[in-house]
Amino acid sequence: GAVVSQHPSRVICKSxxxxxxxxxxxDFQATxxxxxxxxxxxxxxxxxxxxxxxxxTYEQGVEKDKFLINHASLTLSTxxxxxxxxxxxxxxxxxxxxGTSGGALSTDTQYFGPGxxxxxx
Amino acid sequence: AQSVSQHNHHVILSEAASLELxxxxxxxGTVNLFWYVQYPGQHLQLLLxxxxxxxxxxxxxxxxxxxxxxxxxFNLRKPSVQWxxxxxxxxxxxxxxxxxxxxxxxxxxxxxxx
Numbered sequence: 001g002a003v004v005s006q007h008p009s010r011v012i013c014k015s016x017x018x019x020x021x022x023x024x025x026x027d028f029q030a031t032x033x034x035x036x037x038x039x040x041x042x043x044x045x046x047x048x049x050x051x052x053x054x055x056x057t058y059e060q061g062v063e064k065d066k067f068l069i070n071h072a073s074l075t076l077s078t079x080x081x082x083x084x085x086x087x088x089x090x091x092x093x094x095x096x097x098x099g100t101s102g103g104a105l106s107t108d109t110q111y112f113g114p115g116x117x118x119x120x121x
Numbered sequence: 122a123q124s125v126s127q128h129n130h131h132v133i134l135s136e137a138a139s140l141e142l143x144x145x146x147x148x149x150g151t152v153n154l155f156w157y158v159q160y161p162g163q164h165l166q167l168l169l170x171x172x173x174x175x176x177x178x179x180x181x182x183x184x185x186x187x188x189x190x191x192x193x194x195f196n197l198r199k200p201s202v203q204w205x206x207x208x209x210x211x212x213x214x215x216x217x218x219x220x221x222x223x224x225x226x227x228x229x230x231x232x233x234x235x
Binding site for chain 1: 157165
């Protein structure tokens with residue numbers, strides 16, 4: 001099956017620094033990728049939709065200047081947490097849909113990355 | 122707005138017991154429905170999905186789910202669980218059409234005791 005990777009798997013940073021998380025589709029192309037955030041014992045909350053060649057679409061309540069998303073190519077999306085604070089500590093997961101539509105249809109299967117554990121001290 | 126609710130947050134079963142995890146969604150239109158599983162230390166994997174057709178859907182590892190439109194439900198079942206089924210299970214929905222944004226339920230942590 002399709003594989004999505006994330007790097008790094010864990011990161012610890014000081015408050016006020018920025019952290020970049022990469023999401024790659026290893027064996028398929030994805031014009032769309034999704035970024036989720038998962039708090040302990042809670043579900044995945046969709047943060048934003050990353051669109052190759054255009055601006056990301058953010059969910060209500062997500063600060064776009066705080067969580068910068070860049071979809072640099074058909075296989076890479078990055079999430080940068082700017083000026084991170086302890087409340088940004090969380091598990092960040094990306095997903096990428098596959099299918100002949102390039103991920104445009106709701107019936108495309110989504111594949112998830114292994115997640116990145118961010119701890120802000 | 123769409124929402125998904127999973128009523129069982131934590132389920133403990135003995136091996137060979139039957140499993141049913143509840144999932145209800147809130148959305149007025151046509152939806153696609155999914156169950157994902159997250160084994161300890163691993164990423165989310167698709168168990169099964171429903172798009173249309175037969176409301177009883179069979180997935181991997183002996184799991185199945187039944188879509189009952191009138192109840193807005195998509196419950197997950199397995200007749201006989203194994204210790205290896207210990208994992209967290211997430212129900213998810215997206216609106217049929219051009220968007221493939223997934224809305225997840227809160228998850229159910231299943232612990233199977235040998």
